[in-house]
Amino acid sequence: MIERIFRRHGSLAQLMRLGWRRLPLGIATKQRIRHVLLKTLSSGYRVISSDSEQSAFQPSVRFTSDAGFFAPQVTVVVPNYNHAPYLRQRLDSIYGQTYPNFQVLLLDDCSTDDSRSILEEYAEKYSHRTTMIFNQQNSGGVFRQWLRAIQFAETELIWIAESDDYCDLNFLTTLVPFFMDEAVKLAYSHSVFVTEQGKPALFRFEDYVGELSTVKWRQTYVAAAHAEVVDFLGRKNTIPNVSSAVFRKFDPAFLLAESDWLEMKICGDWIFYLHAARGGKIAYTVDVHNYYRFHANNSSVKTYATPVYYREHECVAIEIARLYRVPVETLAAHKYFVKQFFDQNAFELRSLGIEFEALYDDERIREAAGKRLPNIMMASFAFASGGGEIFPIRLANALTQRGYAVTFFDFRGEPTNFLVREMLKPDIPVIELTNRFLDVDSMIDSFGIDIIHSHHASVDQFFAVSLLGQRRSNVTQVVTLHGMYDDMQRDIFDRTLKDVYPAVSRWVYISDKNLIPFKQRNLYREERFINIPNGMSAPNIQAVQRSAFGIEDNAFVVCVASRAIPEKGWREAIKVIREARSLSGVDIQLLLLGDGVLYETLKAEAVPAFVHLLGFVKEAVNYYAAADVGMLLTTFGGESFPLTIIECLMAGRPVIASDIGEIRDMLTNEKDMIAGYLVDISDGKIPIEATAYQVVELATNPIVRSAKQTLAKERSSCFDLGRVVDLYASAYRYPIATEVCLMS
Known part of the structure; x- marks a missing residue:
């Protein structure tokens, strides 16, 4: 099954x-x-970072046995320009793949040979899985075709199969299983270098990479991309042909914003790999072959005597320095390999008045290293409902869009809620804690982590113990206080802080109440604590239809979205709405969104007909938009800065909420006008009747309701995630620039 x-x-x-x-x-x-x-x-398999630690992972074996169900769709891109002599062999090797779940995108960049008729022939033969995009004018560069393909593809996995290459028929069957590991961002195969006639070339892949290692590429491996760049891919382009690689689709905005990638002729593929794999893992297999065709049109030998060869390699060094925390040795090795070719062509280049230093400038590389953004491990308790679990997902997504390398760590403190998991951008690599004895120190080094940002006391402690034990000075731990420490018993707080406090460089508090236990124990130090509110990106609101729940359009709808635990006031909300219906005679309906023990309990009970138990939903804002008012009757001790209130305000709906944590400030503007109503819980209880009258006021007075809605829209602008990310960027800031001292 x-x-x-x-x-x-x-x-x-x-x-x-x-x-x-x-x-x-x-x-x-x-x-x-x-x-x-x-x-x-x-x-x-395991992460490796050296020749002495080769992996025994055999994905093709696992794929045909217990992992035979893993079959994500792949977009196969064929960017063609005047490769008619090779197209049939190329296309036969694609359409004949033993892996069944793929679509083909045939691109032609205004070829002048017979390419288009061949492409059209195959597109007609395999019309059920083929799309054609033909340019009417030549784009001027192959990377423009790559970009077009990435933008067009709707699948998570992409294979750019260049039109003059070919491969074994089990290519995808062998490579796709690597992506069962959600941290693998790029997987590539062994390449066989062939002549224009398809015969094995004298110069082999093993000869090409042999300058780096004579044993590494003899067997299959999986490695952290950062470690791979430090030891190999930062020194030489060890993926000589894009046809050998399958990668996860990623947002190329950062690649396009900071480099001349689209205009490159020689090193664009290398820079592409650096971006595609960043933050995750790279996999390699010897169990399948890509055949890389060498001919006059793609030989780089003729470029060795041209300035562009060295300028583009300088661009590669700049990208390595600004993307990865590489040691001096990596960039020195890169420079060494490049300078070898210059020295071999020095007479011709110097006759043109060109010196190596003018083409490959150490100072420009140093400047790039100084601008490097920190590599962040966003560490979450679980893919589960709750503000402390959802906020790190939103922050990780936003940081990735800003150009940060983010690796997401799932502590697996609770079973995964797949709808929450879906909130994380698919190109952000995920590491799951499958072994409580994980070698954290090795993981940090392999992934080049600069900052661990944790969001739950258990996760804070897990990393803090390791950092203290290894006495790490090159890694900063940042903790966001979501309210958990506020609600701890004193002895538990003291035991936890004994491990955590010395390791944490910055504590982010979202509510002043988060500081109380620290101040009570004389642990508050102003320089180590920073206040950053919660926020979210402006949503694309698509209000659900009330009719889907059998609710009339003229009904007054109240929406509650929270974890289904007793302290979040679900039972009190039912009592309030029952009372408000009785007081007003209005048809008032209650939507309850969320998962948890109380949700399961209420499902087994005979709840009133006006109560709609909808479980957890991914976009609560769409349900708030279908309602008239939001409600949060919480007495939860850790309540600080509820994301659900932000979602309600983003939908332009007022909120009836407990006066706890920062809720008062969240709802109140500079004129002390409240976008809803505050509920007094000073005695630790929800006042049912008083709250019911607040509901009645909104349900029966359209003038008041309209005014409160206007205030809600006004307050929503205060929680822009962009401003929140700016503040976190400030909290992350510390000396991270790579020391660059290259060979002379």
Whole structure:
């Protein structure tokens, strides 16, 4: 049954995007699916960073056995320009793949040979899986075609299969299983260098990479991309042909903003790999072959005597320095390999008045290193509902868009809610804690982590203990206080802080109340604490239809979105709405959104007809938009800066909420006008009748309701995530520039 489900729905990532609640599966079945994948991921391989630590992972074996259900769709891109003599062999090697789940995008950059008729022939033959895009004018560069393909592709995995190469028919069958590991961002195969006639070339892939290692590429491996760049890919382009690689689709905005990638002729593929793999892992296999055709049109030998060769390699060094925390040795080795070619062509280049230093400037590389953004490990308790779990996802997404390398760490403190997992951008690599004895120190080094940003006391402690034990000075730990420490018993707080406090460089508090336990124990130091509010990006609101729940358009709708625990006031909300209906005679309906023990309990009870139990939803803002008012009757001790209130305000709806944490300030403007109503919980209880009258006021007085809605829209602008990210960038700031001292 499990295999049948995966064949139908594809990869774990695709299941997450679909959302497990949308699938007709029982809870036990869903947990079994997760168990099988976790077992597959944790048992097969490990991160390596040196020749002495080669991996024994055999993905093709696992793929045909217990992982046979893993079949995410792949977009195969064929960018062609005047390669008619090679197209049939290329296309036969694609359409004949043993892996079944792929679509083909045929691109032609205004060829002048017979290419288009061949492409059209194959497109007609395989019309069910083929799309053609033909340029009417030549774009001027192959990387413009790559960019077009990335923008067009709707799948998570992409394979750019260049039109003059070819491959084994089990190419995708062998490479795709590596992506079961959600940290793998790029997987590539062994390349066989062939002549124009398809015969093995005298110069082999093994000869090309042999300057770096004579043993590394003899067997399959998986490595952290950062470690790979430090030891190999930062020194020489060890992926000599893009046809050998499958990668996760990523946002190329940062690549385009900071480099001349689109105009490059020689090193654009190398720079592309540096961006595509950043923050995650790279996989390599010897079990399948890509055949890379050498001919006069793609030989780089003729470029060795041209300035552009050295300028583009300087661009590569600049990208390495600004993207990765590499040691001096990496950039020195890169320069050494480049200068070798200059020295071999020095007479011709110097006859033109060109010196190496003018083309490859150490100072420009140093400047790039000084601008490097920190590599961040965003460490979350779980992919579960709750502000402390959802906010790090939103922050990780926003930081990635700003150009940060973000690796997401899932502590797996709770079972995964696939709808929450779906909130994380698919190109952000995820590391799951599958072993409580994980070598954190090795992981930090392999991924080049500068900052660990944790959001839950258990996760804070997990990393702090390791950092203290290893006495790390090159890694900063940042903790956001979501209210958990406020609600701790004194003895638990003291035990936790004994480990955590010495390791944490910056404490981010979202509410003044977060500071109380620290001040009580004389642990508050102004320089170590910074106030940053919560926020979210402006949503694309698509209000759900009330009719979907059997609610009339003229009904007054109240929406509650929170974790379904007793302290969040779900039962009190039901009592309030029952009382408000009685007082007003108005049809008042209650939407309850969220998961948890209380949700399961209420489902088993006979709740009133006006109560709609909807479970967890990914976009609560769309439900708030369908309602007239939001409600949060919380007595939760850790309540600080609720994300659900921000979502309600973003939908332009007022909120009836407990006066706790920062809620008063969240709802109140500079004129002390409140975008809703505050509920007095000074005695620790929700005043049912008083709160019911607040609901009645909004339900029966359209003037008051309209004024409160206007205030809600006004207040929503205060929680822009862009401003929040600016503040976190300030909190992260510390000396991280790579020391660059290159060979002379």
